[in-house]
Amino acid sequence: MKKLILSFALSMLSLTAFAQGQYEKIMTEKIAKIETCKTAEDFNALSNDFQRIADKEKGKWQPNYYAAFSQIQKGRVMMRENKMSELDAVADHAQEFVDLAEAADKNNSEIYLLQKMIYSLKMMVNPMERYITFGTKADEFLKKAEQLNPxxxxxxxxxxxxxxxxxxxxxxxxxxxxxxxxxxxxxxxxxxxxxxxxxxxxxxxxxxxxxxxxxx
Structure with a gap:
């Protein structure tokens, strides 16, 4: 009986290690794609990929982090294309992922930096009108990110x-x-x-x- 229990425990450990290895492999492949994305559509598709991973890997902050980052990069591409009126929707979508990432890992400099970038996107819709609100919040979160990891x-x-x-x-x-x-x-x-x-x-x-x- 003890041998059976031990065998079962070892099998479970092997399955867990295999699943973790598969997760890291897929994540590594998707992260590498960040450097090759060029268009807003590219970044949106990549964000969706990370979202699917996040849905399966509950409690891990990185998939939601990269889903948010991909949305932010999508927004930055749209800024260069002067599509300012569409930035609010992109920023709001990124915010959903940042909230999930922060719930999984509090006081993370990297996540605070994404929050800063989200507020910057919203500010750019109308910088003159929005600096006092979103610009100030962006500065606040940049300072928090630096305090957490100078x-x-x-x-x-x-x-x-x-x-x-x-x-x-x-x-x-x-x-x-x-x-x-x-x-x-x-x-x-x-x-x-x-x-x-x-x-x-x-x-x-x-x-x-x-x-x-x-x-x-």
Whole structure:
């Protein structure tokens, strides 16, 4: 009887390990696709893929994190296409995933940063009218993300973007933004994610903006 129980326990452990291995394999494949997405449709499809994973993997924050991140990237593409009136819906969809990710992992710098990015999307619908509400909230969550992990290179990257693209009359500065891109790259060069599935995006963007400075 003891041998039977032990055999059953070992079988269950093997099945659990196999399922975890499959989960990590699928997640790794989907995360890699973030770098290849170009259009809003690409990011939307990828977000749906992560949502399906999240529906099966209850209690894990990463699938909902990446579902939200893909929606935010979709919104950023739409900003470049000047589709500002559609950003609220995209931001609201991303918010659903952020709420689920935060429920699974409280006080996570990466999740707070996504919250900041969501508020920034909503602000961009009408920056002059919405800065006091959504712009202020975006700043608040950026500060929280930095407090939770001052070494998070993505926090410095997003700070760099904000300063670089903000007009000088509103406190922006191409020069100061570029210095922050360089600071972000330094952090990326020494940064190691806690797990293979934790966020590791942003380094190529920092390198891109630094390359622009080198060309001048």
């Amino acid at each position: 070494q998070n290179p993505r926090v410095t990257l997003i700070k760099a973007e904000d300063i670089y693209f903000t007009p000088e009359q509103f406190g922006g500065s191409k020069k100061n933004g570029m210095e922050l891109f360089k600071a972000a790259l330094e952090k990326f060069n020494s940064y190691k994610p806690k797990t293979a599935l934790d966020p590791n995006w942003g380094k190529s963007e920092a390198e891109y903006f630094i390359s622009l400075s080198a060309e001048k």
